[in-house]
Amino acid sequence: MKKVLMPLVMVAILALIPFVGVQYAGLSYLFGVIIPFAAIVVLLAGFLLRMADWMRRPVPFRIPTTCGQEKSLDWIKYDRLESPAHFWEAVARVLSEVFFFRSLFRNTRAELHKDANLAYGSHKWLWLGGLAFHWSLLIIVLRHSRFFFVMVPGFTDFLDHADGFLDVTLPTFYITDAVVLAAITFLVLRRLMDAKMRLISLQTDYFPLFLIAAIVVVGVLMRYVVRLNIMPVKDQMLRLVNFSFDAPGEIGTLFYVHLFLVSVLAIYFPFSKLMHAGAIFLSPTRNLSNNSRQKRHINPWNSAIKFRTYSEYEDDYREKMKKANLPIEKQ
Amino acid sequence: MSKYAPKLSELKKEFDEKPTVLKGDYSPQEWWERPVEFRDGNWCFSGKPEVLQDLGFANPRKWAATDDDWQLPPGWQKTISEGLQSRLKKYRSLKLFLDACVRCGACADKCHFFLGTGDPKNMPVVRAELLRSVYRNDFPLVEKILKGFSGSRKLTEAVIKEWHMYFHQCTECRRCSVFCPFGIDTAEITMMVRELLNLIGVNNNWILAPVSNCNRTGNHLGIEPHTFVQNINSLVEDIEDLTGVAVEPTFNRKGAEVLFITPSGDVFGDPGVYTMMGYLLLFHHIGLDYTISTYASEGGNFGMFTSNDMMKKLNAKMYHEAKRLGVKWLLGGECGHMWRVVHQYMNTMNGPADFLEVPVSPITGTRFSNAAATKMVHIAEFTADLIHNKKLKLDPKRNDHLRTTFHDSCNVARGMGMFEEPRSILRNVCNSFHEMAEDTIREKTFCCGSGSGLNAEEYMEIRMRGGFPRANAVKQVKDRHKVNSLVTICAIDRASLPPLMNYWNPGVSVYGLHELVGNALVMQGEKKRTTDLRENAMAGFEDGGDDEE
Numbered sequence: 019m020k021k022v023l024m025p026l027v028m029v030a031i032l033a034l035i036p037f038v039g040v041q042y043a044g045l046s047y048l049f050g051v052i053i054p055f056a057a058i059v060v061l062l063a064g065f066l067l068r069m070a071d072w073m074r075r076p077v078p079f080r081i082p083t084t085c086g087q088e089k090s091l092d093w094i095k096y097d098r099l100e101s102p103a104h105f106w107e108a109v110a111r112v113l114s115e116v117f118f119f120r121s122l123f124r125n126t127r128a129e130l131h132k133d134a135n136l137a138y139g140s141h142k143w144l145w146l147g148g149l150a151f152h153w154s155l156l157i158i159v160l161r162h163s164r165f166f167f168v169m170v171p172g173f174t175d176f177l178d179h180a181d182g183f184l185d186v187t188l189p190t191f192y193i194t195d196a197v198v199l200a201a202i203t204f205l206v207l208r209r210l211m212d213a214k215m216r217l218i219s220l221q222t223d224y225f226p227l228f229l230i231a232a233i234v235v236v237g238v239l240m241r242y243v244v245r246l247n248i249m250p251v252k253d254q255m256l257r258l259v260n261f262s263f264d265a266p267g268e269i270g271t272l273f274y275v276h277l278f279l280v281s282v283l284a285i286y287f288p289f290s291k292l293m294h295a296g297a298i299f300l301s302p303t304r305n306l307s308n309n310s311r312q313k314r315h316i317n318p319w320n321s322a323i324k325f326r327t328y329s330e331y332e333d334d335y336r337e338k339m340k341k342a343n344l345p346i347e348k349q
Numbered sequence: 350m351s352k353y354a355p356k357l358s359e360l361k362k363e364f365d366e367k368p369t370v371l372k373g374d375y376s377p378q379e380w381w382e383r384p385v386e387f388r389d390g391n392w393c394f395s396g397k398p399e400v401l402q403d404l405g406f407a408n409p410r411k412w413a414a415t416d417d418d419w420q421l422p423p424g425w426q427k428t429i430s431e432g433l434q435s436r437l438k439k440y441r442s443l444k445l446f447l448d449a450c451v452r453c454g455a456c457a458d459k460c461h462f463f464l465g466t467g468d469p470k471n472m473p474v475v476r477a478e479l480l481r482s483v484y485r486n487d488f489p490l491v492e493k494i495l496k497g498f499s500g501s502r503k504l505t506e507a508v509i510k511e512w513h514m515y516f517h518q519c520t521e522c523r524r525c526s527v528f529c530p531f532g533i534d535t536a537e538i539t540m541m542v543r544e545l546l547n548l549i550g551v552n553n554n555w556i557l558a559p560v561s562n563c564n565r566t567g568n569h570l571g572i573e574p575h576t577f578v579q580n581i582n583s584l585v586e587d588i589e590d591l592t593g594v595a596v597e598p599t600f601n602r603k604g605a606e607v608l609f610i611t612p613s614g615d616v617f618g619d620p621g622v623y624t625m626m627g628y629l630l631l632f633h634h635i636g637l638d639y640t641i642s643t644y645a646s647e648g649g650n651f652g653m654f655t656s657n658d659m660m661k662k663l664n665a666k667m668y669h670e671a672k673r674l675g676v677k678w679l680l681g682g683e684c685g686h687m688w689r690v691v692h693q694y695m696n697t698m699n700g701p702a703d704f705l706e707v708p709v710s711p712i713t714g715t716r717f718s719n720a721a722a723t724k725m726v727h728i729a730e731f732t733a734d735l736i737h738n739k740k741l742k743l744d745p746k747r748n749d750h751l752r753t754t755f756h757d758s759c760n761v762a763r764g765m766g767m768f769e770e771p772r773s774i775l776r777n778v779c780n781s782f783h784e785m786a787e788d789t790i791r792e793k794t795f796c797c798g799s800g801s802g803l804n805a806e807e808y809m810e811i812r813m814r815g816g817f818p819r820a821n822a823v824k825q826v827k828d829r830h831k832v833n834s835l836v837t838i839c840a841i842d843r844a845s846l847p848p849l850m851n852y853w854n855p856g857v858s859v860y861g862l863h864e865l866v867g868n869a870l871v872m873q874g875e876k877k878r879t880t881d882l883r884e885n886a887m888a889g890f891e892d893g894g895d896d897e898e
Contacts, residue, residue: 024498072448075441078657081693083526083534084766085792090719090730093737094769100792101766115530121455122530126788128458128818130371134361136464136821138788144455148530213373214457217380218474220500223452294531297449302442303532308766311723315697319439323658325665326564328673331644334565335574342575344601344643 025225036278050266057281064288151201353809369467390810408550456525465814473525520800522759556802568613568647593876605640611682612840624861645670678708685758685839748779757794758839789822799845820853
């Protein structure tokens with residue numbers, strides 16, 4: 019299984035680089051300042067450029083995939099979300115995809131049974147796993163905002179509190195840490211266990227999963243096992259967000275591994291399938307309202323096409339048309 | 350049965366015994382290592398040289414998919430790669446759909462061709478990867494450093510053969526796009542790849558011949574004006590024989606209120622002609638002021654399966670003719686891909702239609718504001734409104750010999766969102782209607798397996814496989830509710846579902862919705878009716894039987 023091992027090895031090597039670099043070569047400035055800064059620049063610039071690159075391309079036709087009743091006759095109730103007739107309904111449709119993975123919720127699983135019989139079952143595991151993964155990541159990222167503000171913002175405290183409500187360990191155990199690891203495990207396992215998934219998966223599908231898993235594992239180690247002193251970490255992060263390029267203080271090596279892997283993820287992001295995060299907003303089958311018969315959609319490059327006109331047609335068939343008593347324009 | 354399809358018992362045996370990825374076979378062979386094999390039943394005859402010449406298409410020659418050498422034109426790699434680049438610039442959809450896929454696998458088992466073949470390249474995600482892998486080759490540097498990392502490959506003749514096979518095992522039905530979390534629409538990718546293939550003369554005669562016909566004669570079947578009129582007139586005679594009512598359609602008549610356009614299959618093909626008879630009865634019943642054009646005599650548009658430019662060229666006739674005849678608005682018959690074109694493309698490509706008026710039903714006064722710009726109304730919307738306003742005299746008992754189920758046609762379902770209109774009509778014209786399984790209807794409907802220009806006889810094996818999920822869902826309601834009638838609102842369905850039913854579910858017949866309307870309509874001055882439009886005896890209307898309320 020080269021497609022699985024290669025990305026795994028790559029992530030392992032990536033994790034070793036800062037470990038060796040900081041522990042043995044004393045490159046804490048490189049890994050603590052230069053690379054994170056560069057990574058943020060690449061992420062932001064790359065993300066914006068990719069979005070701009072998509073947005074500058076025209077949407078010649080209005081092609082929503084209608085997954086619900088169209089708006090037609092007054093007495094037929096139309097599906098505002100799945101067949102939006104207005105702009106705001108289409109916005110709601112996109113947001114329902116972004117926040118709740120609405121289309122994945124529809125997922126079914128087809129099985130071919132004896133004597134050529136197909137059966138379909140509801141199959142929401144991918145939806146559940148995907149939702150758990152993405153929401154946990156979002157909460158984890160938001161929780162990290164405590165490192166970037168002198169005064170910890172209120173919503174971070176709230177998230178912290180909610181996320182740690184189990185309160186079983188010291189420091190408080192975050193549920194999202196467990197959820198995200200469980201979700202990643204699920205997402206990797208389904209790629210390995212399901213024959214279809216195994217076949218369609220590429221190295222680029224395993225790599226980000228392994229990379230994110232490594233980031234989380236290192237983070238968890240720092241918090242619960244190695245118990246890094248977080249004050250210098252916060253000092254360093256505050257410096258970064260204030261565009262200060264001072265050398266970092268004394269921080270455990272594990273932190274540099276964590277930060278470097280995050281930097282790799284940030285750099286990898288705009289060049290990879292992770293851009294689905296931006297693409298989901300732009301998909302023309304989801305973000306357009308289904309009103310192309312009501313309101314003309316404009317194609318900026320509408321090609322000039324010469325078609326066969328009626329008079330050319332009549333010229334060819336005039337005699338036959340006369341015999342069939344069809345009205346004609348020219349005798 | 351066709352010599353191009355295996356016996357049903359053989360196919361069932363294969364389904365039971367052959368290990369496939371659908372049934373959980375873990376073959377270590379990657380999809381790009383699996384060979385492409387053309388044989389009888391899995392390729393459509395290639396475009397004839399004279400058809401290509403007529404259309405001005407590239408590389409006219411005699412060739413077959415089973416040939417080793419496809420005689421591709423010199424510099425074909427450059428043609429494809431430049432063609433791809435220019436389309437990436439023109440279509441955000443293409444670029445986005447190539448970039449956004451995360452291979453989550455939600456689409457994998459949603460394709461009817463995958464369910465009927467078990468071939469991994471028929472999983473929509475892999476179908477798109479066939480193009481994506483070549484598109485990614487634009488970053489050769491990354492690929493060199495991390496060989497195999499992003500799964501890219503070079504454009505070779507083997508890739509062209511693979512494209513030809515698998516982009517003709519996609520009916521552009523959009524079922525995968527319903528389930529995709531990003532709405533990636535394989536139809537969009539298939540349309541683009543077929544355009545590219547046409548640039549180098551890799552094609553399908555069953556698509557290109559109708560395109561050429563339609564351009565010349567106005568319809569896919571190549572019917573010339575006098576024959577077109579003759580055919581409808583023979584239906585008029587049949588109607589008079591059956592009902593005693595003389596309906597009077599007009600042709601190319603200026604000043605009519607409505608121009609009616611339907612697929613030419615309804616004029617020529619069985620069982621489409623019965624649907625046509627239904628339209629004619631309906632229009633007569635309500636006294637509609639309409640005309641039919643011999644020039645714009647095709648609702649369907651095989652240009653859609655060729656290229657966007659060809660789609661536009663063929664579609665342009667509708668507005669052109671409407672303007673010449675001075676009608677107020679357009680009414681369209683039952684058809685699938687026709688309505689994808691009319692609903693999502695026509696006004697953008699060939700509009701604005703400001704010489705027409707916003708359609709208003711002359712019978713009910715209903716203003717079709719949903720068609721305010723395109724000015725074209727679907728016959729199911731039109732009839733549903735008539736029935737809702739109680740303008741039709743219907744006797745649903747006349748369809749009591751039919752136990753029906755309804756097949757949502759892909760394009761009308763997922764490219765338009767029309768679900769309730771046909772159902773409300775069906776419920777009013779017949780007494781027995783049973784829905785198929787929830788996962789196989791409405792937006793999750795399964796294609797007939799022959800859409801997008803794949804309805805060729807020589808393609809029978811793939812068609813019977815592709816139609817298997819639809820047929821299987823019909824079988825369930827046949828077993829459970831004794832359903833014997835499959836009702837649809839698509840001309841390709843009417844042509845392709847009868848052989849599919851014969852193959853998988855003998856005893857189930859295929860009907861157009863308006864054929865049932867025609868059966869149920871109580872016409873003024875009609876004679877006693879004992880048979881339906883097909884001259885099949887109706888239940889409870891036998892001679893001497895009591896058919897009065």
